[in-house]
Amino acid sequence: MAERDNDQRKLTRTDNEEEATHVLIRTSAHGCKVTAGQVYRLERNFNNPHLFLYGEGYVVDDQQKDNFAVLLLCRVHYLK
Numbered sequence: 767m768a769e770r771d772n773d774q775r776k777l778t779r780t781d782n783e784e785e786a787t788h789v790l791i792r793t794s795a796h797g798c799k800v801t802a803g804q805v806y807r808l809e810r811n812f813n814n815p816h817l818f819l820y821g822e823g824y825v826v827d828d829q830q831k832d833n834f835a836v837l838l839l840c841r842v843h844y845l846k
Contacts, residue, residue: 778845781844789808791836800836809824
């Protein structure tokens, strides 16, 4: 757990979604299954390169499921 905390302390905020590696959840919408104030690793799905040049972003939520709606429904800060 300490290793993960050290990684999070090195993260800096970015406005560029393409270079982000993590997201900080500022507010969580009803049904998103993520915790406000937590940092989640930003995963990328490259199955549709015609729509998403840098991959479609998603996070693995608190129920260990891929959640694509978080970036649309929740307020987030992008981190790198």
